Amino acid sequence: xxxxxxxxxxxxxxxxxxxxxxxxxxxxxxxxxxxxxxxxxxxxxxxxxxxxxxxxxxxxxxxxxxxxxxxxxxxxxxxxxxxxxxxxxxxxxxxxxxxxxxxxxxxxxxxxxxxxxxxxxxxxxxxx
Numbered sequence: 001x002x003x004x005x006x007x008x009x010x011x012x013x014x015x016x017x018x019x020x021x022x023x024x025x026x027x028x029x030x031x032x033x034x035x036x037x038x039x040x041x042x043x044x045x046x047x048x049x050x051x052x053x054x055x056x057x058x059x060x061x062x063x064x065x066x067x068x069x070x071x072x073x074x075x076x077x078x079x080x081x082x083x084x085x086x087x088x089x090x091x092x093x094x095x096x097x098x099x100x101x102x103x104x105x106x107x108x109x110x111x112x113x114x115x116x117x118x119x120x121x122x123x124x125x126x127x128x
Contacts, residue, residue: 010050040088052070
């Protein structure tokens, strides 16, 4: 059974293993420092193995941002990502955020709409 855990602060190797399987590459350097500044994060655990993850960054005020939602390919299509987003939403609300934002690629629109996100206009500048 998959357990959803609040603020698991996964060890670097554990997170890197999931990141490689889910994203096809290495996590950003110093990701532990990112999590220390986050409003919340949630992990999906299959026993001692991290099989899903989501981070909730924030502006220090009312706005939180869903980032890095991922699930190990062997565990997809089981509702784990939905459970992670639901938990992240609950944590963000409980910790004082009034708005939860998410950016996503077009093929994920149905998933995020199903999680309760609504369309909004936004802008983006690529800096690197």
